[in-house]
Amino acid sequence: MIEAMEQQIINGINNRWTKDKNKRREIDIEKISECFRVICSSRNSTLNIMNKIKDSNEDYEKLLIELKNNMKSIYNWITKDTIESLLKKYKMEVKDKKKEAEYNAEISEINEFLEKLEKDIIEKTVDKLLLFHMVKIGEEIC
DSSP states (O other), X not given: OHHHHHHHHHHHHHHHTOSSGGGOOOOOHHHHHHHHHHHHHTOHHHHHHHHHHHHOSXXXXXXXXXXXXXXXXXXXXXXXXXXXXXXXXXXSOOSOHHHHHHHHHXXXXXXXXXXXXXXXXXXXXXXXXXHHTTOEETTEEO
């Protein structure tokens, strides 16, 4: 099941950045963040941090940073090969030099998009994790 969730994230990235602009699809951030929540919830490292957050309101901000860093490493572990392969595909030499120039010009846009995607997914997923694990901050469940 986890592998299927990982594959949905990978497919989202690949489908967003296919070289054929007519076949590109937007990433459903809600769907992807839910998949990522399931993945993170299955990791012992995430569960340990969630338990620390539940047990201590005092270190909430510090623990939230620890949680986000943990999630970032999980996200990078899932997407690293896909992103490297995607960028390599855009950097390849092709016979049509006009197309090659177009692909090379898109690399910076792809990098910016992927950075924003990572931040957005982590932020959205943090909220979902806190809610899913019924973490209380003060008297309020996040």
